[in-house]
Amino acid sequence: MATATAYSFFSSPVFVRPYSKSQQYGLRDRKCKPNLGLLMVKAQSNNSYYRSQVREEDIVIVGGGIAGLATAVSLHRLGVGSLVLEQGESLRTGGIALSLYKNGWRVLDAIGVGSDIRTQFIHLQGLTIKSVDGRVLRAFNFKDDDESQEVRAVERGVLLKTLACQLPLKTIRFSSKLTNISRRHIGDDTMLELADGTRLSAKVVIGCEGIGSPIAKWMGFPKPKYVGYCSIRGLGYFPNGHSCQNKMSNINGSGVRAGWFPVSSTKIYWNISFKRDSPGPKISDPDELRKQSKELLRGWPAETLLEIIDHTLDDTIIRAPMADRWLWPGLNPLAYSGRVAVVGDAWHPMTPNLGQGASVALEDSVVLGRKLAHAVKSGSSSSVEEALESYERERWPVVFPLAIKANLLGAVLQTRNPIVGYFRDNIFTPRLNPQSMFKHTNFDVQPLGLHTKQ
Ligand SMILES: Cc1cc2nc3c(=O)[nH]c(=O)nc-3n(C[C@H](O)[C@H](O)[C@H](O)COP(=O)(O)OP(=O)(O)OC[C@H]3O[C@@H](n4cnc5c(N)ncnc54)[C@H](O)[C@@H]3O)c2cc1C
Secondary structure (H helix, E strand, O other), rough: OHHHHHHHOOOOOOOOOOOOOOOOOOOOOOOOOHHHHHHHHHHHHHEEEEEEEHEEEEEEEEEOOOHHHHHHHHHHOOOOOOOOOEEEEEEEOOEOOOEHHHHHHHHHHHHHHHHHHOOOEEEEEHHHHEOEEEEEEEEEEEOOOOOOOEEEEEHHHHHHHHHHHOOOOOOOOOOOOOEEEEOOOOOOOOEEEOOOOOOEEEEEEEEEOOOHHHHHHHHOOOOOOEEEEEEEEEEEOOOOOOOOOOEEEEEOOOOEEEEEOOOOOOEEEEEEEEOOOOOOOOOHHHHHHHHHHHOOOOOOOOOOHHHHHHHHHHHHHHHEEEEOOOEEEOOOOOOOOOEEEOHHHOOOOOOOHHHHHHHHHHHHHHHHHHHHHHHHHHHHHHHHHHHEEEEEEEEHHHHHHHHHHHHHHHHHOOOHHHHHHHHHHHHHHOOOOHHHHHHOOOOOOOOOOOOOOO
């Protein structure tokens, strides 16, 4: 079992948590009853101790989304503690779902939560793509060419809660918005300043704050770029059950496309993407969004989707501009600087055309978690830096082409050009090969043992 004294690089006694019965910070492993654990971690955010002085921390993860929590769980399973700072008052438990492919499921299995989550969501069998005149352009089963493929949509809130419940108490600090970051002269540590005035000095910082990451900005990354279309998405709720087939359905139009798939026996996820020269004003009125969605579908063979839109609850309908960032070598910074690294959307925001953002954020988390845990246990600051460098070296060749692939696919799917549209519907789509289409989901990972040396 890991002990605090075994690792000399981090002096703080909270760093490598021994998980003994006498856990001084109230750490304990537990099966989280829904909400109970979250209420307990939520209570910490008002601790005046944090505000009064610079608190020394070892690993600080900024952002309690998918990447942040999965990184914290990966480290925890390898016997290494961390502090997660989340700007929200609680986890984002609201509404929307996202699709996870086999790479995402393999990570969730490796960190011990796959089976808990899997049982709550429908196993999607395949994909049907139609044109606006109702023609089936392509239909296939996910397992036709790859028996190991697994596709399910999960509710973000369920995924986050399940991850959070794996963490020791007091790992997540809510209402903790990072507002400023600077390099400290002492030991090359990093100073983090929060909106409530708290100052933390951290030996390692992992930026997981999503697409608007202040840490990525501080590291010199350019702003994500708007790609010319927006998306309205929502979650249709059918309390008495629905009769939607267990597959993804897409319709391609001119400058507009739509898709839907069941998430569970009572919920169906849907989205409509439409071209727009600029992101436009922020619209959050659910009635207005429903109205816009229906207008976009006028004249389409989309009765099912119209019904799902009518069943969408107000707090699950969202409109967002689509953006990404291409990580050109030499033009963009690396994913790490000293002992600060970025993970998930904070590093490589990509368009959702391949449904891969969350799955690759999970991949990043487990790769970084394993390397960092190993380096920490070796006990030197240079090995931590080497671990971050090795993380960048392993992940960049995966995430850079994937962001480009997602972007180019989106450009073709979203086209208004009739010639490109003709090729898309008559040449490209009918010849889609699932095996090459989902090649990027071939990610393998060994289970991360709980509290064992790896
Ligand atoms: C329309 C749309 C559809 C999508 N569909 C899919 C899909 O089907 N499948 C899929 O895999 N992916 C999908 N994605 C992408 C997916 O949502 C992201 O890739 C994924 O959420 C990235 O996780 P993350 O943890 O890196 O970032 P986020 O999920 O954005 O989490 C960031 C966290 O950091 C917190 N935070 C932000 N700033 C600060 C700060 N200053 N201080 C402290 N905390 C902060 C936020 O509150 C949040 O909790 C979609 C995205 C969009 C926009």
